[in-house]
Amino acid sequence: MVGLYRTRAVVLRVKDFGEADRLVTLLTAESGKVQALAKGVRRPKSKLAGGISIFSLGDFQLWQGKSLDGIKQVEIIESYRLLRENIEKMAYASYVCELTDQLQGERDADSGVFSLVIHTLAALQDYEDLDLVLGIFLLRVLSIGGYLPEINVCVSCGSVVPIGSSLVLSASGGGILCADCIRGEKSASAEALSLLRFLVNADYRLAGRIKAGSVNYQVVSLLMNYVTYYLEKRLKSSDFLDIIREEKGGFKSVNGSK
Ligand SMILES: [Zn+2]
Numbered sequence: 001m002v003g004l005y006r007t008r009a010v011v012l013r014v015k016d017f018g019e020a021d022r023l024v025t026l027l028t029a030e031s032g033k034v035q036a037l038a039k040g041v042r043r044p045k046s047k048l049a050g051g052i053s054i055f056s057l058g059d060f061q062l063w064q065g066k067s068l069d070g071i072k073q074v075e076i077i078e079s080y081r082l083l084r085e086n087i088e089k090m091a092y093a094s095y096v097c098e099l100t101d102q103l104q105g106e107r108d109a110d111s112g113v114f115s116l117v118i119h120t121l122a123a124l125q126d127y128e129d130l131d132l133v134l135g136i137f138l139l140r141v142l143s144i145g146g147y148l149p150e151i152n153v154c155v156s157c158g159s160v161v162p163i164g165s166s167l168v169l170s171a172s173g174g175g176i177l178c179a180d181c182i183r184g185e186k187s188a189s190a191e192a193l194s195l196l197r198f199l200v201n202a203d204y205r206l207a208g209r210i211k212a213g214s215v216n217y218q219v220v221s222l223l224m225n226y227v228t229y230y231l232e233k234r235l236k237s238s239d240f241l242d243i244i245r246e247e248k249g250g251f252k253s254v255n256g257s258k
Contacts, residue, residue, distance in 0.1 A: 003064040012097045032108035055080040091244040094237040123204035131216045132207040138223040150175025167193035171229030188218040
C-alpha cells in the first residue's frame with residue numbers, strides 16, 4: 001500500500017527525467033521543498049501534463065516513495081500563464097524561482113517563503129514595474145534568511161548615514177557605507193538610498209502605484225549583487241534577467257558592492 005498525501009504547492013523547476021517522466025521541484029505550503037516524479041507526463045495522453053508547468057500553483061496529490069515521491073494528481077489553482085507567455089515577466093519569475101530553490105532546504109518547515117513566493121508571482125503577473133516587485137522580494141527573502149543588509153548605520157564605522165547620502169552597499173560588510181568610508185567605491189544616488197529604506201517596509205500593492213524608474217534599477221542591481229555574494233555563485237537565470245533588465249533600463253548595472 002503506497003502512502004498518499006495532499007499538499008498545496010508551487011512548481012519551482014521542471015526537468016526531463018528518463019524516457020517519459022519529469023522531475024519536478026515543488027515548494028509546498030507545509031513542508032518546504034519536495035522533489036517529485038511526474039511519471040509518464042511527456043506522453044501525449046498524460047492527465048498530468050497540463051498541471052506541471054513552471055510557476056503553477058496547485059493542490060497536489062503525491063505518493064510517498066523510498067527516495068523520491070511521485071505526483072498522482074494535480075488540481076491547478078492558478079497557472080500564472082502570463083509569466084510564461086511574456087518574456088520579460090518570465091525572466092523575473094525564473095530568477096525568483098531559482099533563487100528560492102537555492103535558498104530552501106528540502107523538507108524545511110515553512111518560514112513564510114511559500115506565501116512570499118506566491119504573492120511575488122502574482123505581483124509579477126499583475127504589475128508593470130517588475131524591478132520594484134523584485135526589489136521587495138529580495139529584501140523579504142534576505143530578511144527571512146537573516147541576511148537583511150544594515151541600511152541605517154555605516155557597517156564600517158558605525159555612524160548614522162543621513163538622508164541625502166549616496167548609496168554604497170557592501171556585501172562583505174553586510175550593509176551600507178557612509179561618505180567617509182566609501183573610499184573610491186562607485187556609488188548609487190541619494191534617491192537610491194531613500195528607495196532602499198522605503199522598500200524594506202513596502203508591500204506589493206505599492207508596486208502598482210509608485211514610479212521609481214531608473215533609481216529602482218540601481219537598487220535592484222545592488223541587491224542582486226548582494227544576493228550573489230551570499231549564495232557564492234551566480235544563478236543561471238540571472239544572465240537572462242541581466243539582458244532583459246539592461247535592454248529595458250538602457251544602461252549597465254551599477255556595481256557598488258565589494
Ligand atoms: Zn563609515
